[in-house]
Amino acid sequence: MSLGLHENRQRRRRRFWWAVTKWSLALIAIVAAGAYSYRIGSQLAARDVTKAEQRIVELTEEVGGLERQSAALASELAKSKESIAAWQARYEREVPTGFVRELMSLVQQKLDAGADQERLAFLVSTAQKPRTCDETPQTKRFIVTTSLQSGANDAVSFADRSITVTASGTAARDASGNIEAWFDPNQPVKIAFTELGGKSVTAEGALPLHRSIVVGDDEYRFTFLPGARGFLSVTADRCDYP
Structure with missing residues (x-):
């Protein structure tokens, strides 16, 4: 057990x-x-x-x-x-802005049209001076030469014959298209300014045409307009220079 x-x-x-x-x-x-x-x-x-x-x-x-x-x-x-x-x-x-901008635009237009740079610069620099000009501008007329027209009455003179002015242009055409002797006033003309001594400058464009020429102490401002058939009318205004 x-x-x-x-x-x-x-x-x-x-x-x-x-x-x-x-x-x-x-x-x-x-x-x-x-x-x-x-x-x-x-x-x-x-x-x-x-x-x-x-x-x-x-x-x-x-x-x-x-x-x-x-x-x-x-x-x-x-x-x-x-x-x-x-x-x-x-x-x-x-x-430039305002008037100065407008003036510069006008100067550029004149330069594009063939204006003399020195002349424009001088005019601007002397703009404050009053201009003294004759009160009796001279107006003359002469024949514009063409391919069919040349000879007498094709030149005029100013400044005591110290500046001779001549012009040439495009001959006009009649209704049938035939060439005529006189120039076409609707076409550009070429103006020649010849000074004593043979110096010559030209201006070309449509009428009316404007150009200034300086001779010594005188400035002649020319304006060209169409005259009687075949003729060119030129007005010269003399001013003191400068």
Whole structure:
């Protein structure tokens, strides 16, 4: 009887220690798994922190670069505004407006029409001086030479014969298209001014035609208009020069 009890106690003891051993091994396994997981998690967290720190450094550098670029652009913008303001001020100073602009436009028209540059410059520089002119302009007429017309009465003189004026033009045509002897007043004419000594200048254009000639201290202002058939009428007004 005592032997059976002893064996039962031995079996219960072995089962107890086996249970303790199993739970101990299970606990050890759980602790080991937890420790391993903690270690892996710590490594991953450390890696993520490192990556985050690197990204922060990169972003900080990018922000710094953008700030420097923004400062450079702001500086360039300020310089551009200063340049624009300077050009605007220069434009307002140098580009004429109002009467001056109209006067420059008129001067350009005169230059395009063949006016003498030095003469225009002189007239502008002496514009404040009153002009003294004769009260009795001279008017004369002469024949305009053509391909079929030349000879007598084809010249007139002014300034005590110091200026001789002649003209040539295009021959007129009748209704049938035949050439006539006299010039066509609707076509441009060419005027020649010959001074004593042989110096000659010309003016060419449609009538009425205007031209000024300076001889010594006198300026002669000529105006040409169509006269009787074949003739040209010229009026000369003498003024002091300058």
